Amino acid sequence: MIITEKTRTGEYLSTVLKIILQRLALGLLTLFVVSILIFAAVNLLPGDFAQAILGQGATPEAVEAIRRDLGLDQPPITRYFQWLVGAVQGDLGNSFAQANFASFVGADSGNKASVAAQIAPRFWNTMFLAGVTALIAVPFSVLLGILAALYRNSAFDKFANMFTLSSISSPEFFLAYILILFLAVLNPVLPSLSNIYQGMGLGERLEKTLLPALTLTLVVTAHMMRMTRAAIINLLASPYIEMARLKGMSPMRVIVRHALPNALAPIINVVALNLAYLITGVVVVEVVFVYPGIGQLFVDSVKIRDIPVVQACCLIFAAAYILLNLTADIMSIVSNPRLRHPK
Amino acid sequence: MSRLLTMKDVWIEGRSDETWNPIINGVDLHLDKGEVLGLIGESGAGKSTMGLAAMGFCRDGVRISKGSVDFDGINLLKASAARKRALLGKRIAYVAQSAAASFNPAHRIIDQHTEGPVQHGVMSKSESERDAMELYAKLRLPDPENIGFRYPHQVSGGQLQRAMTAMAMSCRPDLIIFDEPTTALDVTTQIEVLASIRDIVEQFGTAAIYITHDLAVVAQMADRIKVLLKGDEVETAETRQMLSHPKAEYTKSLWAVREFKRPQKPAVHTSATPVVSVQGITAAYGKINVLHDVSFDIHEGRTVAVVGESGSGKSTTARCITGLLPPRGGVIEFDGVALPLDYRKRNKHQLRQVQMIYQMADTALNPRKTIGEIIGRPVEFYMGLKGRDKRRRVEELLDEIELPADRYIDRLPSELSGGQKQRIGIARALAAEPKFIICDEVTSALDQLVAEGILKLLARLQDERNLSYMFITHDLATVRSIADEVVVMKDGEVVEQGPKTDMFRPPHHPYTDLLLSSVPEMNPDWLSTLLAERGIDNIGDAAVGKMNQE
CATH class of the missing domain: 3.40.50.300 (P-loop containing nucleotide triphosphate hydrolases)
Structure with a gap:
């Protein structure tokens, strides 16, 4: 008996491992395709870096010289593969904007100029903001969804729906200013500027991050809460829910113990999508709060045609989406008892 | 004995199409301890609704509009939700x-x-x-x-x-x-x-x-x-x-209902060519073999019942004959000529000759098409009729299945009862004018009275058109009433086959015997007698004793 249980678990683990490896390979393939798209799209941007930086003084010779220095005179396919090979080895290239042009002639390009060095602190800031937001938003939305399902069609349900829908429908900067008005201006409990820097203590960092995190919570709650509510209500007509009621279980227990475990897959998927949004789509909130995240860097780099940084940001965004969706897939598979405990 | 449950003059209504329709009309029920x-x-009939009402419970969209439910002195219709949950x-x-x-x-x-x-x-x-x-x-x-x-x-x-x-x-x-x-x-x-x-x-x-x-x-x-x-x-x-x-x-x-029985037809001449001859069929889903060397013949104007428990391979055999699941090996002959195993390789004439009626008429009929369109499709496809000719033919077919054409031809399947839907399934099969029809559990989802009507209809059509049926069922009462020959299947193999009269007369194959003796009889002592015969009385207690000793 024990042996069969163990073999079963073993089989299960190997199945899950196989699925994970398969999905990872597919994810890499997707990332490769996306990298082509990114490169093509960035190169289709009108204007170029040399023109932009030289402005009025853009003589054909000067433009040509800078283009040669940056390797922009090479054919696109060559540049793509140079970039790809570098990226695979962890070298995302050098930022145009931070470059000391003389150094291109010499040997040392300097650490400051590498894209990785420029992105890294911004990236961690973004992850920190996304993490804090997720810690607030995910439990809050799921709880709200459960309560809305429990008291469905009640005043509470309607209010929760209205509140989350209006917050998702309002522009993010508007929500941000409203929160600033109430939490920073009228009741100065939180700072309205989130200018965090390296070496800041965790407490202070949290305090400064709270307002943007709350703004983002308002933005992502609606989606997750409504999916939780819908996924649970969808199951309420199933015979096993009727059975739980007929066993005299309380409405809360019926929903949390009997409906929720079977509603996890769609909820996990929506959570993953919203987490991906928190990493890739928060530039407006960053700008409002002057938060030094990756979104601002991305927009700035597009403005000055700093191609290596733009490409690296896009690649990180794509990877975040792919990785989070992958995690969601695996978690919904694992949440299915039929797969966890095969016959 | 003392009274446990008293339901008095219970009226229950269900909500559909914005109105409350009666489900239970003033039924009394009482039960002693x-x-x-x-x-x-x-x-x-409202059986389940009545059963749930005995618990003071209504499904969504159902309400008890009148009456009382008293369980051991507690009025379940007036009790608070918490009080009911405690019961x-x-x-x-x-x-x-x-x-x-x-x-x-x-x-x-x-x-x-x-x-x-x-x-x-x-x-x-x-x-x-x-x-x-x-x-x-x-x-x-x-x-x-x-x-x-x-x-x-x-x-x-x-x-x-x-x-x-x-x-x-x-x-x-x-x-x-x-x-x-x-x-x-x-x-x-x-x-x-x-x-x-x-x-x-x-x-x-x-x-x-x-x-x-x-x-x-x-x-x-x-x-x-x-x-x-x-x-x-x-x-x-x-x-x-x-x-x-x-x-x-x-x-x-x-x-x-259970007394409907048609006389068995005389055995066919041994030299006659069967309409359908299944010879040594082997089939698999993926790597798993589900049919092993299945062979039987179906003669003109005869009904062959294929019986067995779920998972015995009855429906898989049907899928092989229709070519939906091409068998791994074996031959399927129609009128003595081998059919291509894959339905895609069969010509229109070969396809027309083998028709199928399904268990779930609900899912087998397109809910968005009218009855006229559903039956008209094979009329046009196989017989090439169009316009007024097609409509006339559809009306004839509706006539055949005893549904007045003028009332039903423009309706949707959702406006029909289960038995009527199954009749439409029959008309659709007839539209191709086949020689052979596979009936896959066609009466299993129907009530006994309705099922009997379907069986009588199928019997009449067979007599009029000399049709051959392969009748898949797990219900031996149905076999008794309409089969000429019986094929018993278990685990993808044929364990016994022969004329019905032989099949219901001992000696049987042990599995046939088990199937036959398991069909409940009206006699209230049947179960006790059977359990005693099989020697499985009180096994449960013995098992508990054994467990406690360990």
Whole structure:
């Protein structure tokens, strides 16, 4: 008996491992395709870096010289593969904007100029903001969804729906200013500027991050809460829910113990999508709060045609989406008892 | 005996199309402690609704508009939700029709079992687990100490149904509502579940309402029987009296259904070419072989019934003959000529000759097409009729299946009853003017009276057109009434075949014998006699004794 249980678990683990490896390979393939798209799209941007930086003084010779220095005179396919090979080895290239042009002639390009060095602190800031937001938003939305399902069609349900829908429908900067008005201006409990820097203590960092995190919570709650509510209500007509009621279980227990475990897959998927949004789509909130995240860097780099940084940001965004969706897939598979405990 | 449940003048309504329609019209029901009441009727009679109302429970969109439900001095219709919750599961329990759907897929069986006693404060978790194992043993579940730790999908349907009965027993309730607990099971499994339920109800002196549409089943289980028809009570009587002297015409007609039997046709000449000849078919889904060397012949104007439990390969054989599942090996001949195994390689004439009628008319008819379009499609495709000719042909076909064309031709399937939908399925098959029709469990989803109508229709059409049928069923009563020859299948193999008269006369193959003897009979002593014959009486107690010794 024990042996069969163990073999079963073993089989299960190997199945899950196989699925994970398969999905990872597919994810890499997707990332490769996306990298082509990114490169093509960035190169289709009108204007170029040399023109932009030289402005009025853009003589054909000067433009040509800078283009040669940056390797922009090479054919696109060559540049793509140079970039790809570098990226695979962890070298995302050098930022145009931070470059000391003389150094291109010499040997040392300097650490400051590498894209990785420029992105890294911004990236961690973004992850920190996304993490804090997720810690607030995910439990809050799921709880709200459960309560809305429990008291469905009640005043509470309607209010929760209205509140989350209006917050998702309002522009993010508007929500941000409203929160600033109430939490920073009228009741100065939180700072309205989130200018965090390296070496800041965790407490202070949290305090400064709270307002943007709350703004983002308002933005992502609606989606997750409504999916939780819908996924649970969808199951309420199933015979096993009727059975739980007929066993005299309380409405809360019926929903949390009997409906929720079977509603996890769609909820996990929506959570993953919203987490991906928190990493890739928060530039407006960053700008409002002057938060030094990756979104601002991305927009700035597009403005000055700093191609290596733009490409690296896009690649990180794509990877975040792919990785989070992958995690969601695996978690919904694992949440299915039929797969966890095969016959 | 003292009174446990009294339902007086209960009226129940269901909401559909923005109005409240009656489901139960002023029915009285009472039950003494330890008594078993059988509630029977066709689908739509309101049996389940009545059973749930006995628990003071209504499904969404249903309400009790009038009447009273009194359980042991408590008015269930006036009691607060919390008060009712304290009774449900603890003093009144429910066993649902489909255990597979009614067990939560996310939790282990035993955790669902112990939930009631623990939440109601009757037992601790470990006490209840121990008790569950004893109940599993009493209900003759295999490996009672471990089976509870499995998930519902890891256990067979019959075992789950017993686990659900055990779950209903977990708080030792005074009353259990059994809602068609064996309808979804094979006859052989049904017997085990019936015996288990009866034993345990007797042992604990539990009162029960046993809901079913199967008279023979209720005859084994109930002390008293109440017959419902479209929400009205037809009659109530002690079981033996009801069986021997049914008063109402409706009750008598229910009894008579099983008596429809057509005479067996004479055996065909051995030299005759069969319409369909299946020779040594082997088939597989993926890597798993599901049919092994299946052979049988179907002659002109004859009905061959293919019987067996679910999973025995009956429908797979049909899929092979139609070419939907090309067999791995073997030959399928039609009128002595081998058919291409894959339906894509058959020509229109070959396709036309083999038609199929499905079990679930609901899913086999396109809900967005009118009846005229559904039947018109094969008329146009196979016979090449268009416009007025097509319409005339569709009207003829509707006439054949005894549905007035002018009233039905423009309706949608959703506006028809189950039996009428099945008739449309028959008309659609007839439209191709085939020589051979496969009927896959065509009466299984229908009530007995309606099913009888379908069987009579099929018999008439066969006589008029000299059709050949392959009739797939698990119901031996149906076999008795219409088959000429019988093929018994088990685990993808043919275990016995021959003329019907031989098949119902001993000696049989042991498996045929098991199938035949498992069909419930009207005799109220049938189950006890059978269990004694098979020597499986009180096995449950022996199992408990053995477990306790260990």
